[in-house]
Amino acid sequence: MTLEAIRNRLPSEETAQEFYGRWAGLYDLIARYTPGVPRLRARAAAACRLEAGDTVVEMGCGTGANLPYLREQVGPEGTVIGLDFTGPVIERAREATSEYDNVYVLQADATRPPLAFEDADAILATFVVGMLEEPAAAVEAWCEAVGPGGHVVLANAARSEEWYAPPINAIFKTVVVLSTPPTTKLRYENDPDLRLDAKIDSAHARLRARSAAIADESHVFGVVRLTGGRVR
Numbered sequence: 081m082t083l084e085a086i087r088n089r090l091p092s093e094e095t096a097q098e099f100y101g102r103w104a105g106l107y108d109l110i111a112r113y114t115p116g117v118p119r120l121r122a123r124a125a126a127a128c129r130l131e132a133g134d135t136v137v138e139m140g141c142g143t144g145a146n147l148p149y150l151r152e153q154v155g156p157e158g159t160v161i162g163l164d165f166t167g168p169v170i171e172r173a174r175e176a177t178s179e180y181d182n183v184y185v186l187q188a189d190a191t192r193p194p195l196a197f198e199d200a201d202a203i204l205a206t207f208v209v210g211m212l213e214e215p216a217a218a219v220e221a222w223c224e225a226v227g228p229g230g231h232v233v234l235a236n237a238a239r240s241e242e243w244y245a246p247p248i249n250a251i252f253k254t255v256v257v258l259s260t261p262p263t264t265k266l267r268y269e270n271d272p273d274l275r276l277d278a279k280i281d282s283a284h285a286r287l288r289a290r291s292a293a294i295a296d297e298s299h300v301f302g303v304v305r306l307t308g309g310r311v312r
């Protein structure tokens with residue numbers, strides 16, 4: 081079956097929340113066990129440059145795969161807040177972190193967070209900005225929220241630039257089409273992977289512009305970019 085045929089079989093009215101809700105179980109397995117990804121999550125949490133007792137917010141926390149790594153960084157005295165707008169993934173994130181009394185999972189829009197996050201020492205967003213209408217604006221708001229001296233860290237899958245890239249990029253394109261909620265419109269673009277790349281580039285570029293980049297790395301065969309910055 082071609083990608084076009086698969087695309088046409090998918091319901092076009094599904095919202096991003098319904099999409100992630102429907103796939104929460106499968107997504108959780110991929111999020112936790114894809115080779116190379118646990119190491120990336122540990123690295124992303126370390127790039128938040130947290131200290132014991134700090135507060136960290138994860139935007140679009142999904143099923144909560146990053147939350148234990150963040151909890152490890154802030155310790156029992158710190159606070160970890162995971163935020164996502166999809167009910168079923170939040171349920172999983174809550175179950176996965178029920179052993180901690182300082183990890184909170186809230187249902188909210190990452191582009192319009194309900195709380196003032198001025199107390200946050202860092203904000204992390206992994207595999208999220210590509211889903212947002214205006215990724216650079218969201219990064220700008222997150223930089224404002226943590227303020228000077230705070231940290232913002234992004235990690236996102238994008239086309240690999242390594243010499244062995246062509247087969248990896250072909251797989252990446254398939255994953256992008258199948259894992260993108262229809263409402264983000266990326267599926268209906270001719271080159272959804274290029275469009276996603278552009279969104280991710282704009283988010284990472286905005287973070288580099290707003291901060292002293294302390295981490296700018298690629299992971300998982302060059303497919304995942306990690307940028308972490310201390311806001312100026």
Ligand SMILES: C[S@@+](CC[C@H](N)C(=O)[O-])C[C@H]1O[C@@H](n2cnc3c(N)ncnc32)[C@H](O)[C@@H]1O
Pocket residue numbers: 096097100111139140141142143144145146163164165166169188189190191205206207208211212
């Ligand atoms: C690809 S998943 C990534 C989840 C998690 N960050 C991880 O690394 O496994 C994207 C998540 O972002 C959430 N999301 C997308 N746009 C959002 C928004 N505007 N506000 C809150 N959550 C959002 C989705 O519900 C989904 O759980």
